[in-house]
Amino acid sequence: MISRRSMLRTGASLAAAATVGTPAISHAQTKTLKITTWGGKWGDIMKATVLPVFEKEFKCTVSADQAFPFMPKLQASAKNDPLYDVFHTNSNEQWSALTEGLVMDKFTTKEVPNVADVHPWSVSDKIVGVAIFTSAIGLGYRTDKGLTPPKSWKDLADPKLAGARGGYLIPVNSLGQCHLMMLGKVYGKGLQDLDAAYKALEQLKPIKLVDFTGQMEKMLLSGEVSEGVIHDSGVYRYEGQNQPVDFASPSEGVMALEQVLNVPPGSKVKELAYAYIDYMLRPDVQKLLAEGVWYSPANKKVKLDAKYDAKLLTRPEKVATLIQPDWKWYNARKDDIDARVTKILKG
Amino acid sequence: MSAAPKRRPFDAGSAAYLALNLLLVAFLLAPIAIVVVFALNPTPYISFPPVGVSLRWFQKFFAGSDFMNALALSLWVALCVLVLSVVIGGACALALARGRLPGRTFLTAFFMSPLMLPAILTGLALFQSYLLAGIGRPVWGLIMAHTLVAVPYVLRTTLAVLHNFDHRIEEAAAALGASPTRVFFEVTLPLIRPGVFAGGVFAFIVSFDQFPVSLFLVMPKNETLPVVLFNYMKFDLDGAIAAASMVSILLALSVVLALERLIGLKAYVKL
Amino acid sequence: MTSATIKLENVTKTFDGKVVAVDGVTLDIAAGEFFSLLGPSGCGKTTSLRMIAGFEMPDSGRVHVGGQDITDVPVHRRDMGMVFQSYALFPHRTVAQNVAFGLRMRDVPKADIERRVAAALAQVALTGLEDRRPSQLSGGQQQRVALARALVIEPRVLLCDEPLGALDRKLRQQMQFELKELQRRLGVTLVFVTHDQEEALAMSDRIAVMNHGKVEQVGAPTEIYERPRTRFVADFIGEINLLEEGGQGRALRPEKIRLVTPAEARVSGTIETANFLGGATLYRVQAGGRTWLARETHAGERSPRGPGDPVGLAWNDTDVVALDA
Numbered sequence: 038m039i040s041r042r043s044m045l046r047t048g049a050s051l052a053a054a055a056t057v058g059t060p061a062i063s064h065a066q067t068k069t070l071k072i073t074t075w076g077g078k079w080g081d082i083m084k085a086t087v088l089p090v091f092e093k094e095f096k097c098t099v100s101a102d103q104a105f106p107f108m109p110k111l112q113a114s115a116k117n118d119p120l121y122d123v124f125h126t127n128s129n130e131q132w133s134a135l136t137e138g139l140v141m142d143k144f145t146t147k148e149v150p151n152v153a154d155v156h157p158w159s160v161s162d163k164i165v166g167v168a169i170f171t172s173a174i175g176l177g178y179r180t181d182k183g184l185t186p187p188k189s190w191k192d193l194a195d196p197k198l199a200g201a202r203g204g205y206l207i208p209v210n211s212l213g214q215c216h217l218m219m220l221g222k223v224y225g226k227g228l229q230d231l232d233a234a235y236k237a238l239e240q241l242k243p244i245k246l247v248d249f250t251g252q253m254e255k256m257l258l259s260g261e262v263s264e265g266v267i268h269d270s271g272v273y274r275y276e277g278q279n280q281p282v283d284f285a286s287p288s289e290g291v292m293a294l295e296q297v298l299n300v301p302p303g304s305k306v307k308e309l310a311y312a313y314i315d316y317m318l319r320p321d322v323q324k325l326l327a328e329g330v331w332y333s334p335a336n337k338k339v340k341l342d343a344k345y346d347a348k349l350l351t352r353p354e355k356v357a358t359l360i361q362p363d364w365k366w367y368n369a370r371k372d373d374i375d376a377r378v379t380k381i382l383k384g
Numbered sequence: 385m386s387a388a389p390k391r392r393p394f395d396a397g398s399a400a401y402l403a404l405n406l407l408l409v410a411f412l413l414a415p416i417a418i419v420v421v422f423a424l425n426p427t428p429y430i431s432f433p434p435v436g437v438s439l440r441w442f443q444k445f446f447a448g449s450d451f452m453n454a455l456a457l458s459l460w461v462a463l464c465v466l467v468l469s470v471v472i473g474g475a476c477a478l479a480l481a482r483g484r485l486p487g488r489t490f491l492t493a494f495f496m497s498p499l500m501l502p503a504i505l506t507g508l509a510l511f512q513s514y515l516l517a518g519i520g521r522p523v524w525g526l527i528m529a530h531t532l533v534a535v536p537y538v539l540r541t542t543l544a545v546l547h548n549f550d551h552r553i554e555e556a557a558a559a560l561g562a563s564p565t566r567v568f569f570e571v572t573l574p575l576i577r578p579g580v581f582a583g584g585v586f587a588f589i590v591s592f593d594q595f596p597v598s599l600f601l602v603m604p605k606n607e608t609l610p611v612v613l614f615n616y617m618k619f620d621l622d623g624a625i626a627a628a629s630m631v632s633i634l635l636a637l638s639v640v641l642a643l644e645r646l647i648g649l650k651a652y653v654k655l
Numbered sequence: 656m657t658s659a660t661i662k663l664e665n666v667t668k669t670f671d672g673k674v675v676a677v678d679g680v681t682l683d684i685a686a687g688e689f690f691s692l693l694g695p696s697g698c699g700k701t702t703s704l705r706m707i708a709g710f711e712m713p714d715s716g717r718v719h720v721g722g723q724d725i726t727d728v729p730v731h732r733r734d735m736g737m738v739f740q741s742y743a744l745f746p747h748r749t750v751a752q753n754v755a756f757g758l759r760m761r762d763v764p765k766a767d768i769e770r771r772v773a774a775a776l777a778q779v780a781l782t783g784l785e786d787r788r789p790s791q792l793s794g795g796q797q798q799r800v801a802l803a804r805a806l807v808i809e810p811r812v813l814l815c816d817e818p819l820g821a822l823d824r825k826l827r828q829q830m831q832f833e834l835k836e837l838q839r840r841l842g843v844t845l846v847f848v849t850h851d852q853e854e855a856l857a858m859s860d861r862i863a864v865m866n867h868g869k870v871e872q873v874g875a876p877t878e879i880y881e882r883p884r885t886r887f888v889a890d891f892i893g894e895i896n897l898l899e900e901g902g903q904g905r906a907l908r909p910e911k912i913r914l915v916t917p918a919e920a921r922v923s924g925t926i927e928t929a930n931f932l933g934g935a936t937l938y939r940v941q942a943g944g945r946t947w948l949a950r951e952t953h954a955g956e957r958s959p960r961g962p963g964d965p966v967g968l969a970w971n972d973t974d975v976v977a978l979d980a
Contacts, residue, residue, distance in 0.1 A: 071604075075619065076615045076616060076618065076619045076620075077616070077618075077619025077620050078619070078620075079619070080619070100603075100604045100605070101604050101605075102604040103604065103607075103615055104599070104602055104604070104607055104611050104612075104614075104615050105599075105614070105615060105618065106599075109508065109600070110511070110600060113508060113511055113512045113515065113600070114512075114515050115515065115516075118515075120515070249617065249618050249621065250618065251617075251618060251619050251620065251621050252621055255428070255429035255430070255621050256429075258427075258428065258429045259427070259429040259430065259431050550741055550743060552739045552741055552743035553743045553744070553745060553746075555708075555710055555730070555737070555739075555743065556737060556739060556743040556744075556745075556801075556804075557745070557756065558709075558710075558730040558731050559708060559709075559730055559731070559733070559735060559736070559737035559805075559814075560731075560737075560756050560757035560760055560804065560805075560808060561731050561732075561734070561757055561760035561761055561808065562731055562756075562760050563729075563731050564731075566760065567731075570756075571745060574747045575746070575747060
């Protein structure tokens with residue numbers, strides 16, 4: 038947790054640093070950059086520091102939409118005059134957007150110079166656009182219930198946890214979808230072994246399911262769930278608040294929940310949009326946000342403070358535990374999967 | 385049957401009736417009770433029984449500039465919608481009830497149709513129309529959209545009053561020398577006012593609580609309270625949501641009471 | 656109070672392009688006359704009244720009041736009083752405010768309004784109820800408010816659309832006297848629509864009997880009663896014996912028939928029923944292959960006749976009325 042004041046201080050140094058040696062796009066003038074972005078703590082930091090600094094530096098105004106749903110709004114607007122210039126979503130939506138021609142495919146160092154410094158996962162073949170952060174999806178658990186810290190995804194199936202384990206609704210939440218793929222890997226031949234995954238899911242009943250991403254941490258905090266699927270940021274954000282919860286990275290690996298930026302091809306201010314993505318990948322911005330919301334940064338050069346460095350995926354050996362789902366493959370079968378898991382979890 | 389003792393009026397039937405009524409009341413009030421508990425409970429999650437009483441979520445709500453801007457916008461929009469839908473809905477109802485228009489049934493159904501369409505589609509369709517027309521998403525566009533779905537409420541309550549309205553009262557006024565304009569302001573308007581304002585109260589609440597229509601039509605930094613709450617909930621599911629709900633409920637209630645006081649919705653119940 | 660003549664000149668009104676409500680009606684109503692439009696529902700009497708008031712526009716024909724063609728004058732400039740069966744009082748105003756309404760519309764000074772409202776209410780015996788709401792009054796009181804409201808503007812013409820229809824019998828009779836008395840005192844021209852023939856006969860100077868949008872006969876009550884011109888009028892007003900002689904319709908009132916011994920009789924038969932009416936008895940008699948109605952008033956003692964008794968019927972030829980159609 039960083040206080041608002043220290044955040045602003047970092048912001049000020051950010052601004053000072055920005056005046057030197059940035060390939061600033063001087064012809065951007067007072068254009069408006071329309072972006073999507075998250076709310077919550079992330080949104081607070083964006084509005085307080087990150088966006089004002091960007092506006093000042095690039096002499097533009099940023100109109101940040103925090104109101105879901107972004108995808109239908111982008112779909113509804115004209116392709117040659119899209120509602121957004123930068124489209125920030127999780128990875129799976131980017132794949133849907135790509136198949137509809139709503140976003141671009143990949144960025145090179147030509148458009149976004151900082152891409153040169155990112156971890157491979159940020160621009161892997163599982164990513165459309167460029168991922169600027171990732172969370173690790175693993176298992177969260179109560180430390181006051183006498184549970185041994187989970188070491189494997191299989192630990193969630195422990196009969197002792199019946200009725201006290203938690204997961205996400207697979208049709209509506211990508212964390213649930215990641216969990217399902219992970220079940221295929223752990224119990225079957227791989228991430229795409231759906232039959233094994235379905236069988237394993239059956240064994241997890243009874244399970245408490247939530248739809249919003251932020252709900253699982255509340256379930257853990259209130260003790261309604263003793264152990265459940267969750268992203269690391271959802272647990273680490275309570276660091277230092279004496280809450281009896283912790284996060285465990287299972288030995289089989291953690292699933293990636295990437296924060297992806299992309300540009301609709303029809304954007305009228307493409308240069309500015311690229312500049313924004315580049316800015317978001319800059320070490321100082323990455324550090325500010327990573328430490329603010331406990332996201333693992335994409336830029337390898339970021340030096341996080343020790344307590345963050347200890348937990349987030351910064352060192353190569355930890356980055357190696359990150360498994361990226363193939364959303365193109367998943368989205369193509371989503372309807373069948375939804376029908377199947379709904380049946381399984383209903384019975 | 386005839387020999388059934390009548391000495392105990394509190395028989396099984398009336399007990400069941402009472403129980404059913406209590407159940408209904410409980411069903412209606414339970415969500416509100418949960419909101420109250422959540423809003424006053426200091427933990428950032430719903431816990432039962434509550435661990436204490438605190439106003440920290442109210443503080444968070446009132447200190448949040450996003451919340452306050454949204455609240456102000458929602459109130460402003462709802463007030464505009466109230467005025468517009470009362471004028472438009474009232475005029476429509478009069479035209480439909482009195483105008484001897486051809487295709488009256490069709491027209492009535494047409495003006496009611498915003499209620500038939502899922503509001504989310506209304507919102508999406510307007511959003512696309514606005515974009516196509518190059519209007520963007522100004523606040524007046526949002527007000528128009530809310531008015532569209534609020535007018536049927538005014539229309540319906542006003543038509544109900546007009547349905548029971550003795551047209552001869554207006555004729556009597558005309559015969560006594562009142563011009564059509566004076567008939568309207570001296571007789572028609574005072575008599576349909578309860579219906580119009582009952583509809584107006586609905587319109588205010590429909591707008592103030594409106595989520596699906598607003599979803600697509602709000603602009604960044606110009607979001608109504610329900611939209612802000614929805615998006616807040618996706619990231620921070622804490623008591624501030626419940627506090628906001630409490631404030632919303634109390635505000636809506638006070639508007640209804642204020643209108644009641646000002647206009648006296650009960651004044652002409654004995655028509 | 657001034658009064659005015661009313662003249663309807665070949666007035667026709669059609670609704671929805673199909674239903675002919677009023678079909679070429681011509682009427683001359685004298686100033687200060689109590690004139691009734693009488694007929695069954697749907698005969699066009701109310702529509703005729705509403706055209707005089709200006710609520711309906713005639714399709715053709717003209718309406719004159721006080722010698723002026725007012726066909727195109729809107730309602731609120733016609734200066735007429737109007738009383739409805741439903742009273743049509745303003746429910747959101749007090750009695751005094753109801754009565755004051757027409758004066759306010761005429762921009763009468765406030766002091767005058769108060770004085771005239773008080774006088775009008777005194778005229779209908781409602782003094783003391785000024786601050787009540789219509790809903791707090793009885794039906795008869797409401798009707799008086801409606802009357803006061805219509806009369807306070809001193810109209811040239813007072814139009815009444817079945818004004819007593821909603822009152823019970825006793826109250827209706829009392830109001831009939833009051834209304835007639837008030838009209839005579841004020842001298843206002845009064846057009847009275849009713850389907851109640853007794854009411855029309857009791858109150859009117861003249862009556863127009865209407866049927867299917869047309870005027871069947873206009874005349875004084877005695878004339879309408881004694882000398883009905885058409886079969887419809889004869890049948891509609893009171894009881895009647897309709898006779899058919901050589902293709903010519905004739906009518907004979909029951910009270911013109913005398914119950915006599917078979918020797919003096921024109922026809923003889925037996926009594927079927929005898930209905931005691933208080934001041935008279937109405938007999939239904941089977942004679943000459945038909946049913947006769949005969950009314951015997953009890954000037955002296957009541958005749959001791961009952962069902963099954965043989966009886967003879969006699970009448971004067973002068974009492975038989977020849978009908979047009």
